Amino acid sequence: MQKHEGQIWVESCLGEGSTFYVTDRAEGDSMTQSKRILIIDDEDDIRAVVQVSLEEFGGWQTIPAASGIEGLAIARSEVPDAILLDVSMPDFDGYQVFEALQQNARTQAIPVIFLTAKVLPSDRQQFASLQIAGVITKPFDPTLIWQEVGLILGWTT
Secondary structure, X not given: OOOOOOEEEXXXXXXXXXXXXXXOHHXXXXXXXXXXXXXXXXXXXXXXXXXXXXXXXXXXXXXXXXXXXXXXXXXXXXXXXXXXXEOOOOOOOHHHHHHHHHOOOOOOOOOEEEEEOOOOHHHHHHHXXXXXXXXXXXXXXXXXXXXXXXXXXXXXX
């Protein structure tokens, strides 16, 4: 709470019950308020860890998708503020999803951050040739991924 300049307090009335209050500076911060991030990753554990980090530490809303096809459908219908996209997925990989997003007028402006274990120079060159917002390599620190996302997107300092 101190990190977010928040407060916790309780108001209690005998016989009526207690009300617990929690405030967080991020709630009123226009840079983070109501940001929605679509997380597309076929690995349940990765999706869950990223979701918790972005929601709890970043204060953002998340929308999980377990496949490229599901993620693409959600992106087209929900038009999130950003997308975290796994590069290696079995049905429709990150490159295919990204290409489809770029071909759709509703989704082409959504910033996309690749999540990947690919770190070879040839992989980096391929990423650089795309119009993606950034790349976060796996494994990542679950307590810091929200900061990486925020820095890449310019939502945090």
